[in-house]
Amino acid sequence: MKFLEITCRQSSMLLMQDAEEPNSLFAQWQLSRHLLICSACRCFSGNLTLMKKATAQWRKESLEHEYPTTSQ
Numbered sequence: 001m002k003f004l005e006i007t008c009r010q011s012s013m014l015l016m017q018d019a020e021e022p023n024s025l026f027a028q029w030q031l032s033r034h035l036l037i038c039s040a041c042r043c044f045s046g047n048l049t050l051m052k053k054a055t056a057q058w059r060k061e062s063l064e065h066e067y068p069t070t071s072q
Contacts, residue, residue: 006030011041015048 006014011034014027023031035042 004030004033006034008034008038008041011035011038012044015041015045019048019052 011031014023014031017023022028035045
């Protein structure tokens with residue numbers, strides 16, 4: 001059942017693609033199965049989540065803040 005297993009590289013690609021559009025159910029299943037056994041990929045997943053939250057917060061704050069314009 002080698003086709004059911006994915007590598008860490010495939011796992012990271014699925015994690016990054018999920019930000020763009022949801023993975024298929026089969027890909028989600030493969031990813032969740034891989035994350036159960038791979039602590040490095042779980043850490044990477046957590047880092048991606050943290051970066052998404054930080055980016056969203058930065059965007060929110062930058063829209064609320066008025067920056068001075070430079071005139072030439």
